Each structure stands twice: as C-alpha cells, then as structure tokens.
Amino acid sequence: MSNPDHYSFVFLEIFSQEGGIQAYVKDILQAYLSLIKQSSKLAKTDIFLLRDSPDCHNPFSTELINFHYLKTLPPWKGRIKLAYTLLIHLIQKRPKKVFCGHINLAPLIQFFCQPLGIPYTVLTYGKEVWKPLPPQQQKALQNAEAIWTISRYSRDCLCQANNIDPKTVEILPCIVDGNQFTPGKKPIELIEKYDLKDAKILMTVARLWSGDIYKGVDVTIRALPKILQSFPNIRYLIIGRGDDRPRLEQLTKALGVGDRVIFAGFVPNEDLANHYRVADAYIMPSQEGFGIVYLEAMACGIPVLSGDADGSADPLQDGKLGWRVPHRDSDAVAQGCLEILQGNDQRCHGEWLRQETLDQFSPEALSQKLAQLL
Numbered sequence: 455m456s457n458p459d460h461y462s463f464v465f466l467e468i469f470s471q472e473g474g475i476q477a478y479v480k481d482i483l484q485a486y487l488s489l490i491k492q493s494s495k496l497a498k499t500d501i502f503l504l505r506d507s508p509d510c511h512n513p514f515s516t517e518l519i520n521f522h523y524l525k526t527l528p529p530w531k532g533r534i535k536l537a538y539t540l541l542i543h544l545i546q547k548r549p550k551k552v553f554c555g556h557i558n559l560a561p562l563i564q565f566f567c568q569p570l571g572i573p574y575t576v577l578t579y580g581k582e583v584w585k586p587l588p589p590q591q592q593k594a595l596q597n598a599e600a601i602w603t604i605s606r607y608s609r610d611c612l613c614q615a616n617n618i619d620p621k622t623v624e625i626l627p628c629i630v631d632g633n634q635f636t637p638g639k640k641p642i643e644l645i646e647k648y649d650l651k652d653a654k655i656l657m658t659v660a661r662l663w664s665g666d667i668y669k670g671v672d673v674t675i676r677a678l679p680k681i682l683q684s685f686p687n688i689r690y691l692i693i694g695r696g697d698d699r700p701r702l703e704q705l706t707k708a709l710g711v712g713d714r715v716i717f718a719g720f721v722p723n724e725d726l727a728n729h730y731r732v733a734d735a736y737i738m739p740s741q742e743g744f745g746i747v748y749l750e751a752m753a754c755g756i757p758v759l760s761g762d763a764d765g766s767a768d769p770l771q772d773g774k775l776g777w778r779v780p781h782r783d784s785d786a787v788a789q790g791c792l793e794i795l796q797g798n799d800q801r802c803h804g805e806w807l808r809q810e811t812l813d814q815f816s817p818e819a820l821s822q823k824l825a826q827l828l
Contacts, residue, residue: 460498460547461828464540464563465555467505469512470525474746475579478604479555481629482577483514485821489828490518497550500543504536504559505529541566551575551599557583560594573599577626580604580743580765584611592616602626602827604744605765624827627768629820630749632812637755637804638731648716650732653689654795656681657733657756659726659747660740662696668781670739670761671702674791676784678711681791688795690715690737693729730754735794739781742766748776752811755804759790775810776801 468479483501490497499519506512507525515521522539526532544552544566552574554563560576567574576598583603587595595601595616601623603609609623645651660669671692681688692702692715699717706712721729727750730736736751736758748758748769760766761781770776777794779786794802801807813819 460500460549461551461553462500462502462543462547462549463553463555464502464536464559465504466559467503467525469503469506469510471505475556477746478579478628479577480514481817481820482626482824485817485824486828487514487516487518488817488821489825498547500547500549502536502540502543504532537562544570544572548572553577554594554598557587557591557595560598561590564594564597568597575600575602577601578603578608578612580608584608584615584743586615598622600624600827604628605768607765607767608743625768626820626823626827627815628744628746628749629815629817630746630753630811632753632808632816635727635730635750635753637808638728640732641728644728644732648689648691648718648732650689650691650716653687654685655689655691655733656735656737656791657691657693657729657751658736658738659693659721659729659750660738662692662694662698662702664696664698664701666696667698668741670737670781670787671698672705673739673782673784673787674737675702675705675709675711675715677788677791678714679709680785680788681795682711682714684792685795688714691718691729691732692716693718693721693726695720726750727754730756735759735791737787737791739779739783739787740764740766741781745769749811749815752776752807755808757794757799757802757804757807759787759794769811769815771810771814774801775807 468476501519502522504524506523508523524532524536552563552567552572554560554574554576563574576595595618604627613620658671706715730751731754733756736756739761741761741764744765751758758776760770760778762778777790779790
C-alpha cells in the first residue's frame, strides 16, 4: 500500500549542468517547495540525482527534502547505485507517486514501480521525445499514470511519434521571473559598447551551433536588406556562441550587411535583462519546444517575432502577444520586423505585453498549475 504523504523524484542532474531541461526542473522544484511550505500537512520528499554530487551548489537544500546524490566515477557505477538505492527506497517507503525527470530514466522507473503498484509520472521537455523512441521508452510512457510536458506542440509531437494518448499528457509550461526580467531604459553602457547610438535594434539570444540552425539567425540576417530599405539605421545584435558563427559572419558579408550585425558572444544570465532592454524587437523565427527567451523579452516589454509551427504558440498565446511567421521565410520575417518597428500594433505596447505574459507564465502561475496536477 502506498504512503499518501510521500513523493519521490528521480532526475539525471539538476546542478552539475546548465541547460533548458535543468532550468525547467529548477522552476518546478521551486514551485513544489513553495507548495509544501504552504501545506499544513507536509509531504515527505526524496529526490534522487544520478549525476550530481554532494559538493554541488543546491539552492533547494532544506530539511523538507532528502536529496540523494549518486554521481560516481566511472558513471556506470552510479547507474547501479541508483537502481539499488531507488529499489530499496520504493520497497520501504512506498511513495504515493514517483516523478521521473527524464525519458532515459523512464524504463527503470516503470520496471520498479509497476510491480509495486506505485503510479509514476514522466516529465518531458522537448526534442528528446519528438521522434519514435526505443520500445522500452515507449512502453514506459504508455504505462505512466501521466506525462508532463512544456507545450501543446511538444505534446502533439510526443503523442504522434510514440502512440501516446493525448489525454494522459498535462501541460506544465516554462515560466519567467518577472523580478529579474523587467522593462527599463536602453542601458547607455551597452549602447556605447556595441556602437548602437540612434539605431533601431533587432536582437536574438541563441546557441550558434551548426546543429541548431533552426533558431533562424540566418533567416533574420537574410531579412536585413529588405528591412534596411525602410530603416537604414537598423542593427542586429546576436547573443550566443557556437561553431556556426563563421558561417553566419560569412553570410552577413555576402549580403553586404556585415556592418549591420553585431556578434556579442556569450552573455551571462544575470546580464541578459539589460541586453533585452537594448532591443526594439526580439526576433527568433525558430522551431522551439516552447521558447523561454520570448517570455524573457516580453517580460522586459520587448515585442517578439517567432516561427508559426512550433511550441512558441504557447508563450505568444497563438499570436495574441507577438508575430508568428513561417520560420524559414526571410520575406515574412522582414515584413514582421517592419510592422514591429513601426510600433502601431498593440503587441508593441510594453506594459500590456509584460502583464499578459506574467498572468500566464509567472512562478505563481506555475505553482497553481502544479498544485492542480499533484
């Protein structure tokens, strides 16, 4: 019989790496922690971390949660240690539910939980479940009590590729910290640093990896000649690093817009909000599972443009909050940019844009959604 006051979570890692999945998990943990602190009957919680070690910085460390750090060298020992530790835990504690933080862990969770009669939920993020998965992983998803994912698009890709009933999938979206990402005047120090005085500024934050050309940086560069006809003072600020930068730099030269594009390189997360404030428009005609960057820009009051066939439909609220265009169509991108720069549309009103964003995608909204799911 399961223990009604006990939850267990199993993750690959949260603290030893930075990335979209890790950031998403941290937001969920923060929301979960706020819920159990508010509860008059606190749920006992164990969190198992395959690749994190006890010396990592854990901002969620609390007496309310028991963290199990299982990182080992060589890594295969950690997998054995996780299997052994988790099985003993499940037999002894019989948690009410187990939450599996990555599809790679799902077969193990199913193998242990099903015979013990413990329901489990699988958390998914994006591309890792958009294509047909190995049979064991598909089976683990099909037998889960629930699956959580970040957007309707991710849900649809997951279900279509892996024969999953959409009714078992719940949307638990990404969020933005409205205290970190706030509107403000264009920072003079950044205007001077990037030589942007009197310019109209487009901006993108993206990895510049050759495997990630879907981000659409090259499409935006191709749109610049047309935008220049109406806004000769246009500049395009690209934040990010990666092995695709030489190709993109060559493209700017080939199109004669090399003097219009600034490759800013890597910018630490704590400096991102100031960089968003520099922009007149955030442009990323991409194919995203969700697109947290759109939330960050809109929370700073900056209008946005995205692709029209991906998870950005959720943060842009199906176009209510921004421009959605065919993601490889440079003419459509150019036209969207021109409309944003003219500033006549409600979607350019920064205060309204910020409020509409935070109403749906704040930490408080995530806590409310998580409370419903739990």
